[in-house]
Amino acid sequence: QVQLVESGGGLVEAGASLRLSCAASGRTFSNYAMGWFRQAPGKEREFVATIWSDGRTRYAESVKGRFAISRDYAKNTGYLQMNTLKPEDTAVYYCASRIDYYGFSYANANEYSYWGQGTQVTVSS
Numbered sequence: 001q002v003q004l005v006e007s008g009g010g011l012v013e014a015g016a017s018l019r020l021s022c023a024a025s026g027r028t029f030s031n032y033a034m035g036w037f038r039q040a041p042g043k044e045r046e047f048v049a050t051i052w053s054d055g056r057t058r059y060a061e062s063v064k065g066r067f068a069i070s071r072d073y074a075k076n077t078g079y080l081q082m083n084t085l086k087p088e089d090t091a092v093y094y095c096a097s098r099i100d101y102y103g104f105s106y107a108n109a110n111e112y113s114y115w116g117q118g119t120q121v122t123v124s125s
Contacts, residue, residue, distance in 0.1 A: 001114075002032065002114040004022055004097060005022070005025075005117065006020060007020070007023070008021050009121045010122070011122045012085055012121075012122070014086055014087055014125055015085065016123070018082045018085065019079055020036070020082065020095075020121070021078070021079055022036075022078040022095030023075075031053055032099055033100045033104070034050065034095060035047070035048070035051075035095070036048040036080045038089075039091055039094070040090060045109050047106070056102075062088075063082075066085075067083070082121070085121075093121050094116055094118045096113075096114060096116070
């Protein structure tokens with residue numbers, strides 16, 4: 001029902017910025033929570049950020065103050081603005097979505113119903 005496509009990844013130097021996009025197709029995007037996760041080779045997929053339909057957000061401590069999650073309801077697109085990128089941010093970044101309610105375990109990847117294909121972010125030293 002919901003399809004997600006990430007874009008905006010690339011190779012950048014430490015300290016640079018990138019904005020990832022997550023284009024959603026299907027219906028009722030505004031009624032879904034959207035999350036960003038990332039996974040580096042050999043590591044588990046980790047939570048990055050989540051935004052609820054009312055705009056409330058949560059961030060992993062490792063990205064708080066550097067990353068900002070947002071969404072454009074008119075475009076059915078979510079974003080992850082990444083500033084002051086560090087080499088440890090290097091990973092494949094995935095957007096994910098699920099029906100929106102406040103009580104779900106937002107940092108648990110298993111809680112999300114829909115996933116994009118991922119976009120590679122590489123930050124050089």
